Amino acid sequence: MPLSLPVDPPHARSLTGVVPEMARALSADSAWFAPATSAIVFVIDGLGSHNLAARSGHARFLASMATKKDVARTVFPSTTASALASLLTGTLPGEHGIVGYKARVPGTHRVANQLRGWETDGLPESWQRAIPLATSLGRAFFVVSKSEYESTGYTRATQSGAQFVGVDDLTERVAEAARIAHQHPGSLVYLYAPELDGAGHKHGWQSDEWVGTLETLDAAAASLAAQLRPGIGAVVTADHGMIDVPRHRHILLGAGDDLVDGVSLVGGEPRMLHVYAEVGQQESVLARWRASESERSWVLSRAEIIESGLLGPVSDEVIERIGDVLIAPRAGIAYYDDRTGDKGPQRMIGQHGSLTAEERIVPLIRLGAFR
Numbered sequence: 562m563p564l565s566l567p568v569d570p571p572h573a574r575s576l577t578g579v580v581p582e583m584a585r586a587l588s589a590d591s592a593w594f595a596p597a598t599s600a601i602v603f604v605i606d607g608l609g610s611h612n613l614a615a616r617s618g619h620a621r622f623l624a625s626m627a628t629k630k631d632v633a634r635t636v637f638p639s640t641t642a643s644a645l646a647s648l649l650t651g652t653l654p655g656e657h658g659i660v661g662y663k664a665r666v667p668g669t670h671r672v673a674n675q676l677r678g679w680e681t682d683g684l685p686e687s688w689q690r691a692i693p694l695a696t697s698l699g700r701a702f703f704v705v706s707k708s709e710y711e712s713t714g715y716t717r718a719t720q721s722g723a724q725f726v727g728v729d730d731l732t733e734r735v736a737e738a739a740r741i742a743h744q745h746p747g748s749l750v751y752l753y754a755p756e757l758d759g760a761g762h763k764h765g766w767q768s769d770e771w772v773g774t775l776e777t778l779d780a781a782a783a784s785l786a787a788q789l790r791p792g793i794g795a796v797v798t799a800d801h802g803m804i805d806v807p808r809h810r811h812i813l814l815g816a817g818d819d820l821v822d823g824v825s826l827v828g829g830e831p832r833m834l835h836v837y838a839e840v841g842q843q844e845s846v847l848a849r850w851r852a853s854e855s856e857r858s859w860v861l862s863r864a865e866i867i868e869s870g871l872l873g874p875v876s877d878e879v880i881e882r883i884g885d886v887l888i889a890p891r892a893g894i895a896y897y898d899d900r901t902g903d904k905g906p907q908r909m910i911g912q913h914g915s916l917t918a919e920e921r922i923v924p925l926i927r928l929g930a931f932r
Contacts, residue, residue, distance in 0.1 A: 566859065566869060567916050573634040574925055577647045579798060580749065584698050586794060586931070587747055597794035597930040599742040601750040603735075603785060604648070605778055606641060607758030607911070609802015611919045612766050619772050622783040623797065626926045633925040635801050637871040638662070638833040638889075638914045641758070642676040642715070644800035649719045649751070650691035653873025657691040660872065660882050662830040662914070665837050667881035672828040672835075679714020689718035690876065694749075696722030701748035705738040707755065723751070731756065735781045739788035742795075752785075754778060758803075761911030765805040771911070786928045794931035799923040803911040806831070806895040811907060813899040819849055821900070828884060831895035831906070832914035835884030843885045850886055857892040859916060871916075889915040 582593040589596035610632050617624035636647045638661045646659045654660045663672045673682035695702035708727025710716050728734040738752040757774050764770040814821050823842030828835035838846040851860045863883050867875050913920045
């Protein structure tokens, strides 16, 4: 079957190249960035380019620093677990192995949370398969993030080799990143802000709460720019964008539904399902999903998603983590396995994970020496 997938803007950079190119800029050898003495990548979780453009009046500093070409394309799936692993390893999900929010553990009948699974689902240290850039680049690498993330398995898996600095207050976090970059010439600093993503999931990106958080983060970005000493470069980017999916747009998969007939497990997340079929049921499950959902979602087999290259080169160890069928909505809908006891995720409003431009295109805004 020929694939009809969306085309990214031709000028969009790949999120996987951001940190390696920043490192090259420290040696005056980057094709993307001007030379710098040290560099900061400021990741605002959940800030898509479309979100920023639509609310530019509430983010006047970031909007004034950006042009239409200042964008990057995040990975597929467009979700935090996959995207931050790609940013911090320079590899795509098919290589590092974090292929979505939840994925099947090969050889078992269970799905694991790939953001928190080291603590909750017994994921081994080797689950993330790529060498983190904090180790491989051979430079001083600092992570400035909320202190609660310091000891997590995901942090160990994606940021080993870095020096972690926990700062809970956003204003102080930004100031600490600027201070570190000044005091450690030649270093790379990863500055992480999860606040906007949290507001979006809870209230939606079109809410007053999201706008208020955006204003706070815009002020933080302006403060970062003001604190950069001469020669220090910074980039503001994100792991994904966001769309709002109200409850009446939920597709609930219940017991007896044809779409779960022959299905063994459901992983992924509401905007990008990994559907794992029972043995011998792969083709029939694919056919049912295509007949029902192709008008509003991309429905792809495992072989098709691998062939498409969206996951990058897929290592043999990763193949069985990928669903037999993948469903990525084009429309503003979200799929939920309503057979599970936990209905909490159905309260989420802001969502992401699919292939739409709203979810995949993120800012790549240059500050300081990178301007």
